[in-house]
Amino acid sequence: MLTEQFVAAISASTKPNTGVTKDAGIFVHEYQPLAAQRHVFKKSATAPNGIAVSSSHIFAAQSDKAIVHVYSREKGNQEAIVPFPERIHSIALAAQDTILLLGTESGRVLAWEICSGRLVSTSTAHLQPVTCIVVDPSSNFFLSGSSDAMIHVWALPSILSFSPDASRSPIHTLSTHRGPISSIVCGHSSSTASIAVSISGDKSAIVWDYQNGQALRTYLLPETPTAVTLDPADRAFYVAYGDGSLQTIDFYDELQRNTSIEILHEPASAHRPVQPSPKTRFNAESQKLGGALSLSLSWDGTTLISGHAGGKVAAWDIAKSNYLSTLTNFPGPVSNLQFLTPTRFPNTPEPTFKIQTVVKPKHDAGLTSSGNGLVPSSYTLNMQFTGRIRGxxxxxxxxxxxxxxxxxxxxxxxxxxxxxxxxxxxxxxxxxxxxxxxxxxxxxxxxxxxxxxxxxxxxxxxxxxxxxxxxxxxxxxxxxxxxxxxxxxxxxx
Missing domain, CATH: 1.10.287 (Helix Hairpins)
Incomplete structure (x- = not known):
């Protein structure tokens, strides 16, 4: 039977809760088949966009300290505390969960190879803290958003290159927003037609062709958005607001259904802002959920869960735009929510390697080598092959x-x-x-x-x-x- 879980993290414990372990900050909750709490990790307080989850570890950037907590999912405990010279405001995993990208307070992005400990830094392209990072499905590109209203697109292979001539500057800069970037979500396609959606404090959401650095469509929102997530088939995106309400924004609305032209990628419509219908917005005022801070979508795209300032996690029926239930109640604002990939699929191929222990970051050895672009002789990887190498x-x-x-x-x-x-x-x-x-x-x-x-x-x-x-x-x-x-x-x- 398939098992689907989600991970929730709180920013700080603000109320006593006898039903929750003391000092708990990160929760692994089973959504189906049996709704129940499965694991708890202590001593963590994360801001939005501050956690990243792999099959073996959970990384949590602490909101009040310049450290990242590393938790082992297999052992169920804290594995390491990794200090950094400055505060980390956002993190994301890339390249089959072997690279951790970290957005810093100074405006740089750090790339940490958790199997080798190699740490590479980009140029200081942002003028203010990097508030969000998202990686595309191919791991060839990642996007960083900042409080300076800028979004930069980066080529990950170039950042990780050992060559001294490799560029560590962004390949595109997306500068249409006029307010701080709250969140970015990337499409699920690995082709050149993949999209990204960003939300900002200027009450707008913009759909991007990030590989070409072009804005495809701008949506004018009724309030300042706090979180965004994208449909698994890239048909629509969902926005959360500070009053606890949610909104569905469909790319293929009535106007799109009545024409054979792909309006989303039509250059002629890119400069026309779109104001979504108020009918697409829904709420559950009677539940007193509080402001919505985080969103995540189930694997089949039918259920939306939202984390709120009051500590509640609510489930919503997307097709009917209705409130379903309150899944759980945490002792603090739910700043992060992330559905995990379902497990127990039949005939699922096993991963070829496993990361038992992360290697703490150290200075990039490639920068101190002879500069010939070759991998240094001291470069080592710490991973375990789980079976025979296919060949x-x-x-x-x-x-x-x-x-x-x-x-x-x-x-x-x-x-x-x-x-x-x-x-x-x-x-x-x-x-x-x-x-x-x-x-x-x-x-x-x-x-x-x-x-x-x-x-x-x-x-x-x-x-x-x-x-x-x-x-x-x-x-x-x-x-x-x-x-x-x-x-x-x-x-x-």
Whole structure:
């Protein structure tokens, strides 16, 4: 049976709650099939956009200190406390959860390789703290938003490059907003048509073609938005407000349904602001939820959960725009919510590696190397392979045949040229001829003889191995052919 969970984090404990563990700050809650709290992690207070969750760890940037707490999901405890020179305002995972991106107070973005400890910094492109970071599905790009109303698009491979010539500056700057950036969410496509949606304190939401640095559509919102999330099929996005209400903004509204043109990517409509209908906004005033601070969408895209300033987590039916229930009540404002990928799918391939322990960040070794762009000799990765590395069980036939053909030509003289006095395979029988005809020093000749003898031994071993591999392959092919014949005979009988 499928199991779906979500992670919630509070900014600070503001009320006594006898039903919650003391000093609890991060909660892993099962949404289905059985709604219940599964794990609690203590001593954490995170601001919005301040947690990142992988299959093995939870990273939490502390709202009042320049540290990041690292929690082990398998062991259920705090694994490390990682200090930084300045406060971290936002974090996000990239590259199969092996890179942690951190937005700093000074306007830089740090890239921390949690398997090696390598720490790389971008240029100081933002003038104020980086309030949000989002990574696209391919991990080739990430976007950073700041209180300076700017959004920068970065190429992650360039940031992580060991080459001293690699650019660590943004490839695009999106500067349409006029207020601080509250949150950014990225589309689910890995193609060049992928989109991103940003919300700002200027009461607007903008849809971006971030790979080309262009604004696709601007929505004028009724109030200042606090959180945003995107539909799994990129059909709509959902916005939360400070009064506790939510709003659905559909890309494919009535205007889009009546035309065959893709309006969202139509340049002619990019400069026209759109004001969503008030009918798309919904609330549950009787529940006294408080201001909405965070949003997350279930895996199937049918249920929306919202975290509120009063500590409640509410569930909403998207199709009907109705309040469903209050899932749980935490002892502080719910600043972060994140649905996790469902588990227990049938025939799910196992991951090829696992990160047991994170490596604390240290200065980038590539910057102090010789500057040739090569990976430093001291560069190491700390990870565990969970099974056999996927690869062919035997050498391909073409590789074996080409290798044997090349080795066979080594002992055959080329046409039109006299045969050498000593064949490569028979050098030990012509030592005298070579010595007498050579003016080289005796010691040099002796060393050359040793090298050639070593090559001869390697050649013989290689021939033997290739022959054994060919025989082994022919044996397995004959066995498989025999089994197929038996199967056909059984079917006929």
């Amino acid at each position: 062919p069980r035997v050498f391909p036939t073409s590789m074996l045949e080409e290798g044997l053909a090349e080795l066979e030509t080594w002992g055959v003289p080329s046409k039109g040229s006299p045969a050498p006095a000593a064949d490569f395979m028979a050098l030990d029988n012509n030592d005298g001829a070579m010595a007498s005809g050579s003016s080289a020093d005796a010691a040099e000749f002796k060393e050359l003889k040793k090298q050639l003898a070593s090559l001869q031994r390697i050649q013989k071993v290689t021939f033997s191995q290739l022959s054994e591999l060919r025989e082994e392959k022919e044996y397995f092919m004959s066995e498989e052919k025999g089994q197929n014949v038996l199967k056909h005979e059984r079917i006929r009988n």
